[in-house]
Amino acid sequence: MLGHTPVRSAIQRLVVEGLVEVVPRKGTYVAAPTNDDLREIFEVRLALESTAAYLAAVSGATPGLTAAAEQLQRLVDDDSDDLMVEQRIGWTFHQEMFAASQNARLFTTYKMLRMQTGLALNELQRSDVATVRRGTLEHLDIYAAIQANEAEAARRHMWNHIVDGTDARIKIIRGEDESTPS
Numbered sequence: 001m002l003g004h005t006p007v008r009s010a011i012q013r014l015v016v017e018g019l020v021e022v023v024p025r026k027g028t029y030v031a032a033p034t035n036d037d038l039r040e041i042f043e044v045r046l047a048l049e050s051t052a053a054y055l056a057a058v059s060g061a062t063p064g065l066t067a068a069a070e071q072l073q074r075l076v077d078d079d080s081d082d083l084m085v086e087q088r089i090g091w092t093f094h095q096e097m098f099a100a101s102q103n104a105r106l107f108t109t110y111k112m113l114r115m116q117t118g119l120a121l122n123e124l125q126r127s128d129v130a131t132v133r134r135g136t137l138e139h140l141d142i143y144a145a146i147q148a149n150e151a152e153a154a155r156r157h158m159w160n161h162i163v164d165g166t167d168a169r170i171k172i173i174r175g176e177d178e179s180t181p182s
Contacts, residue, residue, distance in 0.1 A: 041113070046162050048110050049094065053142055053158035056100035057151035061143065065096040069143035072136050083132050090132075093139045097158075100146065135165060 011028060014020040021031045033041070056065065071089045080086065098107040138161040145154035 042162065044113060046159060048106060048113070049097075049162055050155045050159045052098045052101040052103070052106055052110070053146065054101075054151045054155040055103055055106070056097050057146045057149050057154035059100060059102045060149060061147045062096065062100040065093070065100045065143065065146065068093040068096045069140060069147075072139055072143075076133070076136060076140070081129060083127065083129065086132050086136055090135055090139055093143070097142070097146070131165075135161070138164065 011020065011022070015022055018037070019031055020028050022028050056062075061069075068089055072086070072093065074080075075082075075086050075089070098110055101107065138157065142154055142157040142161060145151075145157055
């Protein structure tokens with residue numbers, strides 16, 4: 001059982017981080033991310049993930065990253081339409097890439113950002129087969145550059161992967177149909 005003081009401290013920390021809003025005499029609510037919040041999240045994600053891809057290429061592919069890439073390749077080869085599985089393996093690919101970067105602080109920063117941003121970075125489901133498959137093919141391009149120790153190519157592929165998915169992810173967060181033309 002927790003006392004009131006630790007709960008109040010935790011809520012105050014969430015308020016300071018902009019994750020919750022306290023409305024006097026009404027309650028405490030999860031704060032919806034603003035467009036500026038989402039932009040900043042993706043800018044940080046660009047920096048973190050492109051750096052992780054670069055470092056992973058310098059260090060070389062790990063068994064975990066190779067296993068994730070092989071699973072993604074099997075899904076492409078089998079022309080699988082199981083989007084849940086394909087997305088889960090894609091999320092695993094990102095985590096394994098950070099592990100392959102061999103930079104614990106970079107990985108910790110990424111994990112903290114994921115925890116702080118909820119849906120904006122975490123496992124957000126997509127229902128558009130073409131979008132999910134495009135992401136899978138981008139993962140395979142990133143992996144090929146990492147496996148070939150082509151650090152700049154890995155960084156560039158990851159940068160493009162994040163930029164490519166940003167608009168679609170923001171639309172999903174905002175509750176818009178991702179298949180609606182812009």
